[in-house]
Amino acid sequence: MYGNEGISDKKTLKSAFDRAVYQVGGHGKRNVEVLKRAFAAIDGQLDSDMYGNGHAMEAFEAKMAGVLGKASAVFFPSGTMAQQIALRIWCDRKGTKRVAYHPLCHLEIHEEDGLKELHGIEPILLADKDRLIGLKDVQRLPEDVSCLLLELPQREIGGQLPPFEELAAISAYCREKGIQLHLDGARLFEILPFYQKTAAEVCALFDSVYISFYKGIGGIAGAILAGEPEFTKESKVWKRRHGGDLISLYPYFLSADYYYEQRIGKMDLYYRQAQELSGLYNRCHHLKTVPDVPVSNMFHVHADIPKDRLEHILIEVYRETGVGLTPALKEKTDQACTFEVSIGDRYGEVPIDRLQLTFELLDHKLRGESF
Structure with missing residues (x-):
């Protein structure tokens, strides 16, 4: 289910996330396209x-x-x-x-x-x-x-x-x-x-x-x-x-203005999508979100299992579904870890049936393990 199968490193969570067909969270890669898109409609004669x-x-x-x-x-x-x-x-x-x-x-x-x-x-x-x-x-x-x-x-x-x-x-x-x-x-x-x-x-x-x-x-x-x-x-x-x-600061403030206009009207959508996604996490064994119901487009996921064990499970889920949930985990204790979720444009690109399958598989793998 991976895209870009030519990439050889399949062992780390970050590399597995990067190869997933769909990536949950954020607006997409922070590459030069972000600037090119913002400047596409700007008059080149505009004074800096x-x-x-x-x-x-x-x-x-x-x-x-x-x-x-x-x-x-x-x-x-x-x-x-x-x-x-x-x-x-x-x-x-x-x-x-x-x-x-x-x-x-x-x-x-x-x-x-x-x-x-x-x-x-x-x-x-x-x-x-x-x-x-x-x-x-x-x-x-x-x-x-x-x-x-x-x-x-x-x-x-x-x-x-x-x-x-x-x-x-x-x-x-x-x-x-x-x-x-x-x-x-x-x-x-x-x-x-x-x-x-x-x-x-x-x-x-x-x-x-x-x-x-x-x-x-x-x-x-x-x-x-x-x-x-x-x-x-x-x-x-x-x-x-x-x-x-x-x-000159024009690459920054002109792109800021462009993306402000593009996304200021989507904040309510991101907020509702974060609540929807947190519900999927909270139905999984060993996982809970903070807050339980998000109050913005972001929340944290807390897992009462070791970081390396959850990484292994997530890599398997990404490989089998093509959906990447997070690129990294943060260790809290030897038996617990956490990660942050922030909803942007990419969430809406994930087919709902694929997303549901991802969480069903994640819960199945978590349920079948003893920690």
Whole structure:
């Protein structure tokens, strides 16, 4: 059932996934075709931006500011840069270099301590790593905290979300106490179907907002940082200091705009498909999803079996059905592992009967094993 049978390495999960005829999750390969498709209809005489300035760039920034309900927005080449700068600005304004965020925040576990080493900012880790930040956690913050960062959804624990009422209560408390509230909205658009809110309605609770264009949107790279004009004006200075003003950024923001228009209307579909797929996983022995019912287009699958054993089973399933479910597993303990699922355009390309067969076979193999 494999495509590309000429490939010789059939032993690893990644190689088995790559050869599957259908691959569940995401939008497809991140190759040059992503850029070619975005630029196919763009006038070749369109002037590029230069060092962050230019009509096309400014029009896109104004468009996204409107979508987010903010007065101003700035395009950044990366979210890592945008978020460190946002927190630095809020710290400088309050005169204290202390911020609060979740223990599994991107800034804490994926950025080589950039916030600490580049800006000298001290993070306060709120809540336990396996649960969301709640109002009671925020109410225990010391007075000298300049900013609280909330990630919606909280990716590292399966894309969980707090109730909207809890968000509103946290926002009100922060404003009462003079704590700036920043949104890590890398996957903001993906959570709107669950909240039944517009992006502007969610962002109204926050003083500054970051969004990404290469996750659910599926662009090449890039981010928007939005807020009040004085905030974004200051962020441009820091962007220059960080080396973020490349001579031209048009491959990033023009493709971001293209894929935004292509996929913003599909977020509800991805959300419903994630719920459908999680139901198939939850019917399998030894597997469960977190959350049990997804609140966005993503979720995690937890398996109470050894990583190497599940890899072997999945390779067999991919070979026999031609459907690849995940390219990698992450070991939790000697007897447990996990992986992330994120729904995009590819899910709809899998024939439903083939998908059902895949999960029937997976459950059969899991049921027949003793661990």
